[in-house]
Amino acid sequence: MVIKVKKLNDRAVLPTYGSGGAAGGHLYFAEENDVTIDCGKTAFIGTALAAEIPEGYVGLVYARSGLATKRGLAPANKVGVIDSDYRGEIKVALYNQSDKPQTVAKGERIAQMVITPYLSAVYEEVAELSDTARGEGGFGSTGSK
Numbered sequence: 001m002v003i004k005v006k007k008l009n010d011r012a013v014l015p016t017y018g019s020g021g022a023a024g025g026h027l028y029f030a031e032e033n034d035v036t037i038d039c040g041k042t043a044f045i046g047t048a049l050a051a052e053i054p055e056g057y058v059g060l061v062y063a064r065s066g067l068a069t070k071r072g073l074a075p076a077n078k079v080g081v082i083d084s085d086y087r088g089e090i091k092v093a094l095y096n097q098s099d100k101p102q103t104v105a106k107g108e109r110i111a112q113m114v115i116t117p118y119l120s121a122v123y124e125e126v127a128e129l130s131d132t133a134r135g136e137g138g139f140g141s142t143g144s145k
Contacts, residue, residue, distance in 0.1 A: 003059075003115060004052035008089055011106065012048035015113060024062060024112030027092060029104050036103045037096040042076040045092045045110050053084045053115065060114045061092060067110065072098025075111060082113065 005014055011032070015025030029035075030048035037043045053059050061080030068074040076095035092111045096102050104110060134141070 001054070001057075001115065003054075006050045006052075008048040008050060013107070014049070022112075024114045026064070026109040027061065027090065027111045027113055029106060029108045029110045031106065034103050034105050036101050037073065037094060038101050039096055039099055042093050042095045043104070045094050045104060047090045047092070047110075049090050050087055051082065051090060052087070053082060055084045056117055057084055057115055058082065058118050059090070060116060061090070061111050062114065064109055064112055071102050072096055073102055073104070073110075080111070 007014075009030065011030040013028040013030065015027055017025055027047045027049070029045050031046045035043050035045065051059060059082030061075060061082065063074035073094050073096055076093040080092065082090055090113070094104065094110060
């Protein structure tokens, strides 16, 4: 699949894959200056990229595992959604969940984007739902082990 990507400035880097089996393409920080994110704060980090995601697909923006586990930087919304009709700059809302300020450097890999198909549902109101063995059990109802 080919995703058309527009660079919005000369610092922009097209998404890259870390290995042959990687599902997510790395997104890179492409702003002019490094950004320091204080503890418990969120910063919107620009990639200087806009993309043309085909209809029926979505770009899902996930944390980079190393950045999240080693430095405490992960998307504030947990998973960002880049819809197929969005043509603006892809930005990542990085949240600092660590106990010290973290600096994001120009050119650093900040997140990963997975392109995946989705289904649009039609939501129909009904008076009753079908029964299942689980029923209304949720939040740990299937056991802890």
